[in-house]
Amino acid sequence: MRHTLLLGAVAYDPKVVTIWTGFRSWFRDRGLDLDYVLYSQYERQVEELLAGRIDLAWNSPLAWLRAQRLARAQDATVRPIAMRDTDRDLTSVVVVRADSAHQTLSDLRGRTVATGAVDSPQATLLPLALLRAAGLDPKVDIEVLRFDVGVGLHGDHVGGERDAAQALRAGRADAACLLDANLLLFGREGTLPAGSVRVLAQTAPYDHCNLTAGPAADPALVDHFGKLLLGMSYADDSARPLLDLEGLKQWLPGRTDRYAALDRAVTETDFYDPRGALGAADYRP
Amino acid sequence: MPPTIDLEDLGLDSGGHLLVERALAGLTPGDRLVVRGRHPALGVHLAAWCRAEGHRLDPAVEGPTIIRGHADLDRWRDAQRAGATANDVVAHASRHWGLAARGALVEPGGPALAVDWVDRDLVWADLAPRLYAQATANQWDPATAVDWAAAGSLPEHVEGAVVQVMTYLVENEQAALMIPARLLSRLHPHFREVMQLLAAQAADEARHVEIFSRRALLNRDVLGLSGAGGRASLQTLIEEPDFTLASFLLSVLGEGSFLDLLHFLHRHAPDRVTADVTRLAARDEARHVAFGVAHTAHVVRADQGFLHLLRTAVERRHAALADTAGLNKQVFDALVVLAAGSWTPTAISHGWQEVLRLQQAMDEGRRRRLEYIGFPADEAAALSALHTRNFM
Numbered sequence: 001m002r003h004t005l006l007l008g009a010v011a012y013d014p015k016v017v018t019i020w021t022g023f024r025s026w027f028r029d030r031g032l033d034l035d036y037v038l039y040s041q042y043e044r045q046v047e048e049l050l051a052g053r054i055d056l057a058w059n060s061p062l063a064w065l066r067a068q069r070l071a072r073a074q075d076a077t078v079r080p081i082a083m084r085d086t087d088r089d090l091t092s093v094v095v096v097r098a099d100s101a102h103q104t105l106s107d108l109r110g111r112t113v114a115t116g117a118v119d120s121p122q123a124t125l126l127p128l129a130l131l132r133a134a135g136l137d138p139k140v141d142i143e144v145l146r147f148d149v150g151v152g153l154h155g156d157h158v159g160g161e162r163d164a165a166q167a168l169r170a171g172r173a174d175a176a177c178l179l180d181a182n183l184l185l186f187g188r189e190g191t192l193p194a195g196s197v198r199v200l201a202q203t204a205p206y207d208h209c210n211l212t213a214g215p216a217a218d219p220a221l222v223d224h225f226g227k228l229l230l231g232m233s234y235a236d237d238s239a240r241p242l243l244d245l246e247g248l249k250q251w252l253p254g255r256t257d258r259y260a261a262l263d264r265a266v267t268e269t270d271f272y273d274p275r276g277a278l279g280a281a282d283y284r285p
Numbered sequence: 286m287p288p289t290i291d292l293e294d295l296g297l298d299s300g301g302h303l304l305v306e307r308a309l310a311g312l313t314p315g316d317r318l319v320v321r322g323r324h325p326a327l328g329v330h331l332a333a334w335c336r337a338e339g340h341r342l343d344p345a346v347e348g349p350t351i352i353r354g355h356a357d358l359d360r361w362r363d364a365q366r367a368g369a370t371a372n373d374v375v376a377h378a379s380r381h382w383g384l385a386a387r388g389a390l391v392e393p394g395g396p397a398l399a400v401d402w403v404d405r406d407l408v409w410a411d412l413a414p415r416l417y418a419q420a421t422a423n424q425w426d427p428a429t430a431v432d433w434a435a436a437g438s439l440p441e442h443v444e445g446a447v448v449q450v451m452t453y454l455v456e457n458e459q460a461a462l463m464i465p466a467r468l469l470s471r472l473h474p475h476f477r478e479v480m481q482l483l484a485a486q487a488a489d490e491a492r493h494v495e496i497f498s499r500r501a502l503l504n505r506d507v508l509g510l511s512g513a514g515g516r517a518s519l520q521t522l523i524e525e526p527d528f529t530l531a532s533f534l535l536s537v538l539g540e541g542s543f544l545d546l547l548h549f550l551h552r553h554a555p556d557r558v559t560a561d562v563t564r565l566a567a568r569d570e571a572r573h574v575a576f577g578v579a580h581t582a583h584v585v586r587a588d589q590g591f592l593h594l595l596r597t598a599v600e601r602r603h604a605a606l607a608d609t610a611g612l613n614k615q616v617f618d619a620l621v622v623l624a625a626g627s628w629t630p631t632a633i634s635h636g637w638q639e640v641l642r643l644q645q646a647m648d649e650g651r652r653r654r655l656e657y658i659g660f661p662a663d664e665a666a667a668l669s670a671l672h673t674r675n676f677m
């Protein structure tokens with residue numbers, strides 16, 4: 001059994017190197033031998049987690065669901081160790097221009113709806129599920145204008161969402177699908193000037209990333225890791241810069257009860273099959 | 286009933302968070318704040334904002350109600366002031382204060398500032414704030430402070446002497462510019478008056494370089510000669526790594542002597558422009574000397590043992606320059622010619638005596654300053670005698 005805990009993370013941005021190098025030193029200073037490897041996309045990371053080549057994976061919600069499916073298929077276990085306070089109870093919104101006539105989702109029948117990348121839970125999969133629930137089949141009843149920026153990054157790259165917002169503003173789309181936090185961000189940065197859009201619909205709260213322990217991880221080592229991680233304090237100036245970079249104030253225990261909507265969306269669209277195989281025809285991570 | 290604020294039409298995308306934060310500031314973690322408003326996306330915005338800021342929205346109630354978190358308080362929990370007040374110049378400045386203003390509340394965790402001098406008594410002089418105020422009040426514009434049209438034309442050999450002296454002055458001024466610039470980049474900004482003064486000093490020297498170059502090229506296209514010995518002498522100043530020793534060698538001994546030279550040139554200037562540029566530079570140099578003297582005296586007052594280091598520095602520099610010529614012959618001759626005013630044997634003899642008197646005055650000035658700093662008279666005389674023949 002190895003005594004280094006090996007963590008996988010996806011390099012969706014150069015700062016990921018700074019983040020995990022910082023975490024590695026922080027853990028090593030506290031007697032836990034952590035190292036990390038970076039992946040260019042989530043699918044390979046999940047496969048390697050299940051193959052036992054890494055112990056932990058910093059997983060997107062979609063990657064967590066695939067890890068679960070793969071684990072089930074090979075009778076293995078994965079468990080969420082921790083998540084950020086900012087990973088809990090997110091919502092996505094479908095917005096239209098403030099002056100548009102659309103009042104409900106069904107008004108979007110026959111219209112163009114801008115989304116993020118094909119594999120974005122927040123800007124594509126969940127909001128399109130919301131449309132489906134309103135009786136609109138995205139394949140038939142609307143024109144989906146998808147912005148495939150950073151495919152394989154499961155929507156971590158904000159570029160696709162920003163493009164969708166710009167398409168809405170420019171009139172190339174009648175609606176756009178965004179994470180609630182990005183609606184606020186785009187408002188504040190001027191991509192969607194204050195008062196220019198109206199929220200047509202909002203999803204129920206769902207959870208985002210989690211740190212997943214794979215089948216090969218030494219449980220005692222993972223417990224030690226989890227204790228240290230959850231003990232990280234924003235008041236500690238050796239931890240705060242890392243927390244700021246990673247976008248959280250506090251680590252919380254992992255929970256699994258708020259991935260159900262995404263799991264349904266994955267099944268409905270056959271994004272992954274029940275055994276975790278890639279199913280979406282136009283998904284090339 | 287928890288406190289309530291009303292944002293009216295204001296959204297969190299247009300600054301609404303300022304009002305929310307202001308209301309939260311008075312609450313303790315766990316307290317609730319009810320937020321009212323008419324912005325259509327208020328609920329969506331608030332949820333996202335609270336999540337990012339470490340607050341929570343109470344899921345159990347209908348209208349948006351914030352449960353105050355503590356991340357904003359945590360950030361400043363161990364913060365420390367960089368000096369109790371803006372005027373509190375502490376004995377030891379922390380490198381972790383970095384670039385923070387003196388007296389600011391400093392969030393811990395930033396990068397340490399790579400500076401060498403963090404101890405007040407190794408860089409400070411109580412006179413520094415006043416000298417800085419004086420320096421900024423006495424800045425002048427080379428374009429207007431000198432009547433460049435008043436040059437006229439001089440006899441060929443007199444013009445030649447002026448150009449040679451100016452060439453030498455520029456060389457000295459360039460050294461005098463580089464030294465404070467180097468010192469200030471290694472100084473903790475907590476001692477900002479010293480840093481500001483050094484910056485003003487570097488700016489002074491930049492102007493001196495300009496006016497002496499401009500005077501040299503007023504009637505000619507080429508400058509004079511640059512002797513190897515003079516340059517070697519100046520370079521030993523640049524190479525001195527210690528703050529106080531550099532300040533002592535440059536300002537107390539070097540610029541002090543240089544100041545006498547500028548007075549001499551002003552007195553014997555053959556034209557208005559030469560008289561103007563040497564007068565203007567001398568005014569600045571006096572300030573540079575004043576800081577060097579005040580600072581060195583400050584260090585010695587704190588630690589008498591420092592006199593030994595000063596003495597060693599003079600001796601070391603003397604030894605390093607023992608095999609060089611010092612002032613180049615052409616500069617010395619040019620000074621004689623300028624003081625002589627003409628080529629008659631009587632005039633040259635007079636000029637020669639004047640240059641000897643200049644050197645005497647330089648020696649007396651150095652001794653006076655060395656004694657002020659704390660050297661006994663005999664030692665001051667011995668050290669002054671070891672000063673470079675290159676004047677600066």
Ligand SMILES: [Fe+2]
Nearest residue numbers: 458461490493
């Ligand atoms: Fe000067």
Ligand SMILES: [Fe+2]
Nearest residue numbers: 461540570573
């Ligand atoms: Fe000077």
